[in-house]
Each structure stands twice: as C-alpha cells, then as structure tokens.
Amino acid sequence: MLRLAIAGDLHGQWDQADAQLLEILQPDALLVVGDLADGDVMLPRLLRQLDLPVACVLGNHDAAKDASGRTLARMEQALGDLHCGWSLKLLDPIPLSVVGGRPGSAGGGFYLSPAVKAHWGELSLFDSAQRITAAAVRAPADQPLVLLAHSGPTGLGSEVADPCGRDWKRPACDWGDQDLQEAIRCIRKQRPLPLVVFGHMHHRLRHGAGQRRTLLQDRQGTVYLNAACVPRHGVDAMGKAWRHFSWVEMNHLGVVQLAAHRWYGLDGEVINEQRLLDLQPALS
Numbered sequence: 001m002l003r004l005a006i007a008g009d010l011h012g013q014w015d016q017a018d019a020q021l022l023e024i025l026q027p028d029a030l031l032v033v034g035d036l037a038d039g040d041v042m043l044p045r046l047l048r049q050l051d052l053p054v055a056c057v058l059g060n061h062d063a064a065k066d067a068s069g070r071t072l073a074r075m076e077q078a079l080g081d082l083h084c085g086w087s088l089k090l091l092d093p094i095p096l097s098v099v100g101g102r103p104g105s106a107g108g109g110f111y112l113s114p115a116v117k118a119h120w121g122e123l124s125l126f127d128s129a130q131r132i133t134a135a136a137v138r139a140p141a142d143q144p145l146v147l148l149a150h151s152g153p154t155g156l157g158s159e160v161a162d163p164c165g166r167d168w169k170r171p172a173c174d175w176g177d178q179d180l181q182e183a184i185r186c187i188r189k190q191r192p193l194p195l196v197v198f199g200h201m202h203h204r205l206r207h208g209a210g211q212r213r214t215l216l217q218d219r220q221g222t223v224y225l226n227a228a229c230v231p232r233h234g235v236d237a238m239g240k241a242w243r244h245f246s247w248v249e250m251n252h253l254g255v256v257q258l259a260a261h262r263w264y265g266l267d268g269e270v271i272n273e274q275r276l277l278d279l280q281p282a283l284s
C-alpha cells in the first residue's frame with residue numbers, strides 16, 4: 001500500500017514540527033500543491049531537507065507580487081527536482097509517478113499571469129494540456145500515476161461549494177483549469193489515472209457559506225482531491241497544536257483505498273479526521 005501525505009496551500013505554514021511529524025507518520029511520499037510562502041525561498045529549502053520523496057508544483061502566490069518572473073524563477077530553482085510543473089517525477093524508491101499541472105495557475109479556465117508568461121513564456125491552452133499529457137504518457141505503465149496541480153480541473157461542478165467553485169464573487173462558477181481537464185481527457189485514452197490532487201480553492205468558503213466539497217470520483221474511477229485546508233496550522237480548544245495533512249492510501253494497482261483530511265497533534269495522534277473515501281475492510 002502506498003501512503004501519501006499531501007500538504008495543501010502552505011502560505012508560509014511549514015516548520016520543524018511538520019518535518020518531525022512526517023518522521024513519526026512515515027508516509028511513502030509528500031505531495032505539496034503550491035502557494036508556499038509568497039516567494040520566500042527558505043520554504044523550498046526546508047522541503048528539500050526532508051528525508052522522503054517529495055513532489056511540488058508552484059502556485060499563483062509563489063510569484064509574490066513580482067510580475068517580472070524572477071521570483072518564480074528563484075522559487076523553481078530553490079525547489080530543484082522537487083518541482084514537477086509540466087513534467088514527470090518518479091518518486092524513487094516508491095513505485096509512483098507524479099506529473100505536475102501548469103505551474104503558477106490561479107484557476108479561472110486558462111489565464112497566464114504576467115509573471116508566468118515572463119518566466120515560462122506564452123503558450124496556449126492546448127500547448128499546456130499537451131505538455132501535461134506528454135509527461136504522463138512517459139510514466140512507467142506499471143506504476144500508478146498521480147496528477148499534482150495547483151488549481152484543479154474544470155468539470156468538477158460550478159456551484160459555490162464544488163471542489164473548484166468560485167466562492168469570492170457571485171455568481172458562482174467553475175473556476176478550474178481547462179488545460180488540466182483536457183490533459184486528463186487525453187491521458188485517460190492512453191492509461192489509467194487514479195488520482196488528481198490540487199489546492200488553491202480553500203476549504204472554508206467566503207461569506208460564511210460553509211465548507212467546500214473536497215473529494216469527487218468520476219465514472220472512470222479517477223479520484224479528485226482538493227487538499228487546500230487553510231490555515232493548516234492551528235491550536236484546538238484544549239490548547240493542543242495541530243497540523244493538517246490530507247492522507248491517501250492507494251494499492252499498487254492504483255486503486256485509492258482511503259482518502260481523508262487529518263488534523264494531527266505534534267506527537268502524531270489524529271485529533272480529528274474527515275474520511276472522504278474508504279474502501280478498507282471494516283475491522284471485526
């Protein structure tokens with residue numbers, strides 16, 4: 001069984017306690033959906049010090065307010081081979097392939113910010129989809145494949161509480177990425193795709209509208225998981241510090257057996273859990 005810890009949008013919330021928690025929990029890999037620290041390269045450096053396979057894709061906030069693209073460049077360089085935007089990352093030694101979506105995305109269909117254009121250049125929706133697809137078809141056929149994106153794909157609903165539903169402005173609409181949806185369509189013509197992980201659209205909805213729906217599974221079996229629990233650090237009513245990770249367990253055939261949001265104490269105790277999908281046999 002592959003055990004994946006997923007960190008939603010960090011927004012600067014990553015510290016030594018997170019690293020120690022991973023040592024206790026011992027996931028097989030860590031996936032990070034971007035919006036790390038508003039352009040602060042210390043955070044990518046901390047991720048590179050972790051003693052487990054890590055994959056990350058940059059988000060819109062990783063450009064900070066720098067339209068020149070230089071901050072994005074520094075962040076990408078600081079991540080080194082952890083960054084998988086538009087590319088394939090093999091999570092050696094575990095048998096899992098991760099392909100990144102379009103880095104720097106702010107959702108909203110297909111929009112390239114000035115910072116993204118300055119750093120990665122102009123490209124079309126179909127160019128972007130083709131890059132993601134080309135990376136995915138290079139993945140070993142005998143390994144499960146995970147797509148890791150900052151913004152999720154279009155097609156997951158247009159209501160405010162849908163996984164990529166716009167909540168900050170009326171009317172609600174589907175705020176996902178069209179190129180990612182197109183890539184998923186193309187990839188699945190060629191190979192199975194068990195899991196798509198993303199963030200960007202925070203779980204807590206604006207204007208007191210409640211919580212977002214964070215998991216969907218489509219008819220072809222692909223699981224879509226929004227990991228953007230923000231903030232992901234906090235203290236409970238008893239004064240106990242917690243850290244949030246989304247948690248996925250997948251068998252070696254690529255079937256997702258368990259997906260949950262978990263709030264861990266710093267000692268590894270699960271303080272709270274929201275189970276989203278559970279195919280595990282019940283204990284008798």
Ligand SMILES: [Fe+2]
Nearest residue numbers: 035059060200
């Ligand atoms: Fe974002």
